[in-house]
Amino acid sequence: MKVVIFRSTRDVIQCEKECRKVQIGCRVIPVPRSISPLCGMALEIKDEAGDAVLKVTEGLSIKVEIFDRDKVKL
Numbered sequence: 001m002k003v004v005i006f007r008s009t010r011d012v013i014q015c016e017k018e019c020r021k022v023q024i025g026c027r028v029i030p031v032p033r034s035i036s037p038l039c040g041m042a043l044e045i046k047d048e049a050g051d052a053v054l055k056v057t058e059g060l061s062i063k064v065e066i067f068d069r070d071k072v073k074l
Contacts, residue, residue: 001068002047002066002068003044003066004026004066005064006041007062009040009041014062015060019053022052024052026053
């Protein structure tokens with residue numbers, strides 16, 4: 001699994017909505033402030049969905065960072 005980190009809550013919600021439209025499985029999860037002080041929410045996605053989510057965020061002009069979940073302490 002991967003964790004997608006956003007700069008704002010609005011970006012998380014917008015990306016989740018668009019991902020669901022194109023049938024990319026995702027769920028909103030909390031993010032510790034030690035990982036990102038910008039937003040307390042993130043999306044959890046399957047490993048193989050990383051490129052598809054990047055296309056979605058690029059189309060929405062949203063900047064994100066993607067981490068491997070097992071390397072991030074949630």
